[in-house]
Amino acid sequence: MNILISSAGRRVSLIRAFQKELKISGLKGKVFTTDLNPALSAACQISDKAFKVRKISMEGSVNELLNICLENMVSLVVPTIDTELKILAENKELFREKGIEILVSDLDFVNSCRDKRKIHDFFDSLAITRALEFSKNDLRFPVFVKPYDGSRSQGVFLFENISEIPHEVFQNPKNMYLQYFNNKDYDEFTVDMYFNRKAKLICSVPRERIFVRDGEVNKGCTRKNEIVNYLKKKFDGISGLRGCITLQIFKHKTEDKYCAIEINPRFGGGFPLSYKAKANFPKWIIHEYLLGEQIDEYFDEWEDNLLMLRYDDEVLVHGYE
Structure with a gap:
């Protein structure tokens, strides 16, 4: 009944949530973590046990992770x-044969999420309005530039006119040129969505992104608004989605207009807000994947207008060398 959270890094709140829900569920399981450098990971310090691993892309790393799981039940x-999702989705059956579930969506969906060009096709297939994409020879300013396989807001730029765009940005074949949504007309949201083992949408929590630091929400607030019903209709009957899915979407302040920009099929850094609002994804995961129960009832009783103000805290490790 043990759980392993990989690449734990700074996700202290997520580790503690799983530890708490395991205890409440009456299970004696533990929450383990992996990281490239567990000694310098705050989340690894508060987990029940941490393991040092290599990058998942390195040869032999999948078997390394599998052995850790087998040796620690x-x-x-x-x-x-x-960066883990594609490889783990490819090896889901290898782990399942050993009695280990990997909480990851199907490979086709993961591949679409990792390539922001493909996720546009996914949005189109669901008739979800998305950000417009421009050719670099036919730009509309201001223009938002980001790599199609980027993460954590790395390599992201905003340009007001063509003279601002450096030559190397134009030369990067990975860059996409996208519609920009200003905060005068639009509010930006991350939506934490939970899909059960049958890919049924169980819960959606829009979190307004009030202030973002290093690509992760620093100040946010839950909003029980029209986005909830909009997504409930759009994601009805979509196969291949599993666990926590985070969607980025803009909502017009005065008009009934939405524009989605991307999906990350994993826990987002701001998930602790949804958890504190009583959208208990860790509990549902434990009951589905460890206790074998069915989570079928749609949940919308989470707390509206709950504000989260994040701050830096410390994890002290004695005797570090």
Whole structure:
């Protein structure tokens, strides 16, 4: 009944949530973590045990992770960063044959999420309005530029006119040129969505992104608004989605207009707000994947207008060398 959260990094709140829900569920399981450098990971310090691993892309790393799971009676692996998802989705059956579930969506969906060009096709297939994409020879300013496989707001730029765009930005074949949404007309949201084992949408919590630091929400607030019903209709009957899915979407302040920009099929850094608002994804995961129960009832009793103000805290490690 043990859980392993990979690439734990700074996700202290997520580790503590799983530890708490395991205890409430009456299970004696533990929450383990992996990281490239566990000694310098705050989340690894508060987990029940941490393991040093290599990058998942390196040869032999999948078997390394599998052996850690087998040697420590891990029943469930919860990945947390984009670069792990494709490889773990490809090896889901390898782990399942050993009695270990990986909480990851199907490979086709993961591949679409990792390539922001493909996720546009996914949005189109669901008739979800998305950001417009421009050719670099036919730009509309201001223009938002980001790599199609980027993460954590790395390599992201905003340009007001063509003279601002450096030559190297134009030369980067990965860059996409996208519609910009200003905060005068639009509010930006991250939506934490939970899909059960049958890919049924169980819960959606829009979190307004009031202030973002290093690509992760620093100040946010839950909003029980029209986005909830909009997504409930759009994601009805979509196969291949599993666990926590985070969607980025803009909502017009005065008009009934939405524009989606991307999906990350994993826990987002701001998920602790949804958890504190009583959208208990860790509990549902434990009951589905460890206790074998069915979570079928749609949940919308989470707290509206709950404000989260994040701050830096410390994890002290004695005797570090």
